[in-house]
Structures are given as C-alpha cells and as structure tokens.
Amino acid sequence: MFICPVCKQPLFQTEKTCRCPRGHSYDLASEGYVYLLPPNKKHSKDPGDNKQMVAARRSFLETGAYQPFSDTLNRLALHLMQDVPEPVVLDAGCGEGYYTGRLADAFQQKADVYGFDISKCAVRAAAKRYKSLHFAVGSSFGIPFANAGADLLVNVFAPIVPEEMKRVVRPGGVLILAVPGERHLYGLKEILYDAPYENECKDTQYPGFTFLERTVVQGRYTTTDNQQMLNLFAMTPYYWKTGVEGGARLRQAEKLDTEICFHFLTYRRDADQTEG
Structure with a gap:
C-alpha cells in the first residue's frame, strides 16, 4: 500500500x-522498513525525534501510564471496523510503534497494519520490535500511501493535513484523531512555565469527513521518578519550546x-460526489 x-x-x-514502474527504487532497511521521505519534505538533516527522544518515549510508554488511552483507541477501532473483514489500518505519525503494535494485537492479525513517521x-525502533507490521519513513504532508487505501486512519498527536487524510481514507472509511484535553499535562506545565495554560478544545470539521463523536479518557499521572518526568517531557511539544529555567526546574523536581x-x-469519510 x-x-x-x-x-x-x-x-x-x-x-x-x-521499486515503482517508473524505476524509482528505495532500499529496504535490515529492520524491514522503507525510507520514503523526499529531500524536499525534510526540514532538517534528520527530522523528527532523535534516538534519545525515541528511547525516552518507549521507556515512558512501557510504564503503562498511557495504556488506558491505547485501550480506548483499540476499542474504538474494533467497533468502527466490525463490518470490515480484513481492514487496512494506517497509523500516521506512528513514532516508535506503541499504539500501532497494540492496535495490531487488538485485531488479532485480522488487519493489515501500516505505520509511518518522519523520524x-x-x-x-518500531520495525525492529513489530516485525509483522509495515513501516516507512514519510511525511504527513505527503503521505506515501495509496489513494483510498486505508479503511482506518489513526492519528495520535501527529500533524493533521486534511487534504492528505481525505486522499488516503476510502469513502466510508474512518478517521480517529487523538488530541489533548484542556488540562492534559497541566501539572507538568506548572513546573515548566510561570504562566501555565490550558489546551484549546473544539470540534473541528474536515472537508470530506462527517464528525461522529468525541470520546474523552482522563486520569492522573503521579511519579517521584525524575527520569520518567524527563522522559514524558521529551515526548511533548514543550520539549522544543521550553526555556532553560523551566527545564532546570523539571530536572530538580521531586x-x-x-x-x-x-x-x-472520530469521523466517517464521505462518499465522493460525481457529476452525471
């Protein structure tokens, strides 16, 4: 796909x-993934999370702190795909594969699961751990995936590019977006910033999709493990925009x-309109 x-x-x-019919060729890495990120889609030499950030993400997610979110994603996916015998599932911005791998397990090998990330x-890391799945390096701004190829597109905190989402999801297919709630990680922001802020929360319509429902999953995360605090921090956008003082406060936090x-x-992809 x-x-x-x-x-x-x-x-x-x-x-x-x-290889494609026009002769463009892309090497398969020993881990099994393919690199499909053109130079004009890169904003740096090695875009996305670096090796240390990937290790931090995996270490934090393996604590199980976000498993309730993964469980809900799996439940929604299974429900929405219950009438599709062997769905094609695409995880946009799959990272090191935590949600992708658990989705595949939830489908019990009855889905064809793909994931891509710019990193x-x-x-x-994803391809090394989840060898039966299909992974590629690629951009959300030019998803290297077939037109109308996905029955289900999943996006967990990854860039949202409406025209590309519409292109890759088949008519009648489903889109699941995960976005942060208003006070998601507010306690972390209280450490990092002098003036912490809530996230904006709104229902957003996307061309070619009909909004179905919003499902909210919430809880608390408490730890005295400073390394896990730093691991969580490295997973967030705050990692890129927090000043030196905020980072120092977090490193000293008990x-x-x-x-x-x-x-x-969740959204349902509309049927394409044809003239005639």
Missing part, C-alpha cells in the same frame, strides 16, 4: 528494495502530579 513519494505510483517489493530513528486526558475524535 505504500507508494513512490516522487511519482505516486505503486511500489513493488523485491528482496532488498521497493527515521522512531521507525527503525514529584510530578498531573491530569492526563486524551480526546478521541
């Missing part, structure tokens, strides 16, 4: 490469007590 990022043609896999380090909250927004 992955396509050539240059000419948008289907890719055919050989033992060590993926080569993250995709390598306890983190914060609300955690995901909102899952």
Whole structure:
C-alpha cells in the first residue's frame, strides 16, 4: 500500500528494495522498513525525534501510564471496523510503534497494519520490535500511501493535513484523531512555565469527513521518578519550546502530579460526489 513519494505510483517489493514502474527504487532497511521521505519534505538533516527522544518515549510508554488511552483507541477501532473483514489500518505519525503494535494485537492479525513517521530513528525502533507490521519513513504532508487505501486512519498527536487524510481514507472509511484535553499535562506545565495554560478544545470539521463523536479518557499521572518526568517531557511539544529555567526546574523536581486526558475524535469519510 505504500507508494513512490516522487511519482505516486505503486511500489513493488523485491528482496532488498521497493521499486515503482517508473524505476524509482528505495532500499529496504535490515529492520524491514522503507525510507520514503523526499529531500524536499525534510526540514532538517534528520527530522523528527532523535534516538534519545525515541528511547525516552518507549521507556515512558512501557510504564503503562498511557495504556488506558491505547485501550480506548483499540476499542474504538474494533467497533468502527466490525463490518470490515480484513481492514487496512494506517497509523500516521506512528513514532516508535506503541499504539500501532497494540492496535495490531487488538485485531488479532485480522488487519493489515501500516505505520509511518518522519523520524527515521522512531521507525527503525518500531520495525525492529513489530516485525509483522509495515513501516516507512514519510511525511504527513505527503503521505506515501495509496489513494483510498486505508479503511482506518489513526492519528495520535501527529500533524493533521486534511487534504492528505481525505486522499488516503476510502469513502466510508474512518478517521480517529487523538488530541489533548484542556488540562492534559497541566501539572507538568506548572513546573515548566510561570504562566501555565490550558489546551484549546473544539470540534473541528474536515472537508470530506462527517464528525461522529468525541470520546474523552482522563486520569492522573503521579511519579517521584525524575527520569520518567524527563522522559514524558521529551515526548511533548514543550520539549522544543521550553526555556532553560523551566527545564532546570523539571530536572530538580521531586514529584510530578498531573491530569492526563486524551480526546478521541472520530469521523466517517464521505462518499465522493460525481457529476452525471
């Protein structure tokens, strides 16, 4: 289901490469993923999470702190795909594969599961752990996936590009977006910032999709493990925009007590309108 990022043609896999009919060729990494990120889609030499950030994300997620969110995502996916015998599932911005792998397990090998991320380090980690799944390095701004190829598109805190989402989800297919609740990680912000702020929360319509429902999952996360505080911090956008003083306060913190909250927004892809 992955396509050539240059000419948008289907890719055919050989033992060590993926090639399109026009001759563009992409090497398969030893871990099993394919690199489909063109130079003009890169904003740096190695975009996305680096090796240390990927390790921090995996370490935090393996504590189980976010498992209730993953469980809810799985439940929604199974319900919405109950009438699709062997759904094609695409995880946009899959990171190191935590949600992707647990989704595949929930479907009990009755789904064809793909994931992509702009971070080569993250995709390598995902492909090494979840060998039966399909992974690629790619951008949400030019998803290397077939038109109308996905029955279900999942996006957990990844960039949202409406026209690309519409292109890859088949008519009648489903989109699940995970967005932060108003006070998600507010306790972390209280440490990082002098003036912590709540997240904006609104129902958003996307062209070509009909909004179905909002599912809210919330709880608390408390730890005295400073390394896990730093691991959580490295997973968030705050990592890139927090000043030196805020980072220093977190490194010195003895306890983190914060609300955690995901909102899952589900959408049905509309039927394409044709003239005639």
